[in-house]
Amino acid sequence: MNPVKYNEADLPIEDLGTIGLAAGGQLLLNVDDLKALLSGRRTSLLELHDLEAGNVKIKSINAKISLKPNEKGQVDLLIHPIYRNAEIPDLLTDTEARQLQTGEIGSLLRITLDNQGKKKEMLVEYDPETKEFIVSDTDKILAPDMVNNEFLTPAQKENYRKGREVEIADGTRFNYSGTDRQGIRSNKLALVASVLIDGGLSYLVSRGLNALFNQKRDQKAAEKLSPGYYQALKDMENQHGFKRHQFEQYQAGRGR
Template sequence: MKTIFEMEQLPLDQFRELGLIEGDRLLLPENHIQAMLAGRRTDFIRLEDLSFGADRIPEIDVKLSLSYVGGEASLNIHPVYKEPKMHPSLTDWAKDYLIEGEGRSMELEVESEKGKRQNRIFEYDPETNEFLSYAPSYLFAPEQINQSVLNMGQKARFRKGEWVLLDDGTSIQHRASDSKGLLSSGKQVMFSVKEDKNMVVYRIGDLKQLFGDEKESNNRGLEKEQKKSFEVSKEIDSVSIHERNRGYNQNGSR
């Protein structure tokens, strides 16, 4: 799949400062590297013997991600905060709404770094106690998941981080804070995306489970919405299957 960042863009000096470089080799599992290249966060990794000025940290568990700073890829470190880290774009009500509801997301219009108004999807990462956001316009939605071809409404819900109910009863949800970018009521899904004129199918396994009190009521609403949906036609020249535990790309998250 296409990624936001390329391997040659990785800020190796910043990884080296964290002790994650040996020679020219990045000391991270492939799934962590793919998550960062796709614009997502890694799962937790343990960093040891870090020095920041006069401060020394024997060990710390953090997530890592990449972002563009001044047109170049820069490494972000996400430790576990004792209290939720406040976000300037969120009101107290919005913060409470995201924190108190597992798997919740919220779409808000905010001002971008370039001074333009932009819609972003906000969510809360309970593992680090951080709020994060992404631009749904940059997030691609799959053509098909398992045997379900997604209609326009389902794709829109997917980009916004809302629950999507598939024909086989599986519920899925995009989550920017997850290393694979996807939660599901099933352990694995077949994720089909169009690349040029080919349909490429990825098997994404070991997915974190959807949960929460809102699931049943949300699924009832999705069933009603799907009755109003229409089919999406697609041209497929060939199909190839990649059986990898990979997530998918998500643009513009931070």
């Protein structure tokens, strides 16, 4: 789960403007890509214009973008182009890299050492759209406290951080995905995840979710959402004072 990490005011509008994603101080991003950006995730593939790298000028390129805080407390814009060949991380063997690239497996957990020599568990995934391996520190993956109004157990939260599939009582199955724009995949088209922040619940409504890795889903079953899902929407409505049909506008404006 990735609640809002940045405010819209934090966005490097000038940089976004130079690549054709802002004009006149206004963003030219759809709601889902803006939500991904403000939540610290990568967008979908976007068409960027007039890039410059040293003496090289690129008229147009397809790439994903994300944000990263810098040492000055500001936010830098990162561009993730489509690579010709994937660079294999040192964490992986050639066989493991091939398994990820061919879709034989969705992710791998590997142990590495940080600068202080302490062990860190890393989740490695492969993004076939950009031909890039994504490495995430599992300690920095925020697991939801509740999904569809059902509390997750410590074991379920641990499995989520490790990229494993989690199933709750209402039949909803989901897993973390660092390669997905929404950061989560599910056997359902929508779910409501909640996390306790500063003593209160922060809600994240995810709709139009991609299917679980390498799993086909029944469309009718995916569209059938549980009473817990609707109760979570009602609780969110009561907490924030808006009607259920307005939650998309609410989600889009949370960074403002």
